[in-house]
Amino acid sequence: MINLLIGLAAGFFGGLVGLGGGVIMIPLMVGVLKMGQHKAHGTSLVALVFTGISGAFTYASNGSVDLLASLLLASTAIFTARAGARFANALPEWKLKRSFGGFLILISLLLLLKPYLYHVADPATGWLKISVLLSTGVFTGFLSGMMGVGGGTIMVPSMVLLIGFTQYAAQGCSLLAMVPVGIVGAYTHWRLGNVSTSILPGLIPGILLGTYLGGSLAHILTEEALRIIFAAVLIWTGAKYLITPRPSPDKEPTAVEKTEKSS
Numbered sequence: 001m002i003n004l005l006i007g008l009a010a011g012f013f014g015g016l017v018g019l020g021g022g023v024i025m026i027p028l029m030v031g032v033l034k035m036g037q038h039k040a041h042g043t044s045l046v047a048l049v050f051t052g053i054s055g056a057f058t059y060a061s062n063g064s065v066d067l068l069a070s071l072l073l074a075s076t077a078i079f080t081a082r083a084g085a086r087f088a089n090a091l092p093e094w095k096l097k098r099s100f101g102g103f104l105i106l107i108s109l110l111l112l113l114k115p116y117l118y119h120v121a122d123p124a125t126g127w128l129k130i131s132v133l134l135s136t137g138v139f140t141g142f143l144s145g146m147m148g149v150g151g152g153t154i155m156v157p158s159m160v161l162l163i164g165f166t167q168y169a170a171q172g173c174s175l176l177a178m179v180p181v182g183i184v185g186a187y188t189h190w191r192l193g194n195v196s197t198s199i200l201p202g203l204i205p206g207i208l209l210g211t212y213l214g215g216s217l218a219h220i221l222t223e224e225a226l227r228i229i230f231a232a233v234l235i236w237t238g239a240k241y242l243i244t245p246r247p248s249p250d251k252e253p254t255a256v257e258k259t260e261k262s263s
Contacts, residue, residue: 007206041148084145101241
């Protein structure tokens with residue numbers, strides 16, 4: 001039942017704001033289930049695949065998915081997701097969390113200032129649009145594999161600010177693009193021993209139901225309200241990452257210990 005509730009909360013949040021739900025799921029798995037951070041990241045990516053499928057279907061039924069944009073994003077992200085997963089397995093988690101926290105807060109501020117950013121009045125089109133999507137996919141795939149979260153934190157702001165997508169369309173494309181990316185990242189984490197398969201039977205049904213409910217509610221809210229919710233969640237998550245304490249030197253795992261863990 002606990003696994004089901006965690007999946008329900010993560011899926012609802014993911015469907016509502018176009019994220020994979022990892023920013024909710026990972027803290028719950030670590031705090032409630034007492035799961036290790038690396039294993040929580042890998043398990044989150046497995047669940048992300050189902051969040052993407054359910055959420056993309058809900059957004060598509062409301063006409064908020066651009067199939068070509070999703071394919072362009074995924075085409076580069078699938079190649080960097082594996083590298084990101086391996087990078088996460090090799091670096092201290094506190095460094096990754098602090099860097100990512102600052103990035104989340106920066107992106108949230110850009111979203112809130114979008115109505116006042118005059119350089120987005122002429123959104124990217126043609127080859128420039130394609131280049132933006134491909135470049136976004138490269139960074140998104142790496143970060144997704146590294147942090148165990150969906151690519152909405154990068155994909156959605158890029159599509160809204162640079163290409164001129166509505167918040168709804170950007171979130172729908174993000175969810176669809178993260179399905180193949182999540183598969184690649186999850187498989188890599190599984191090979192590294194960072195996936196807990198025992199909780200998936202309870203987690204996945206909750207995610208599917210929660211994502212449907214969240215995605216349906218997203219189309220009831222105004223775009224301005226949705227952007228504010230999205231930014232607020234990113235600021236909260238970013239602040240949590242930024243205050244991650246640095247462990248004492250004697251508690252940090254050595255490179256040999258990390259290698260033994262992944263083998």
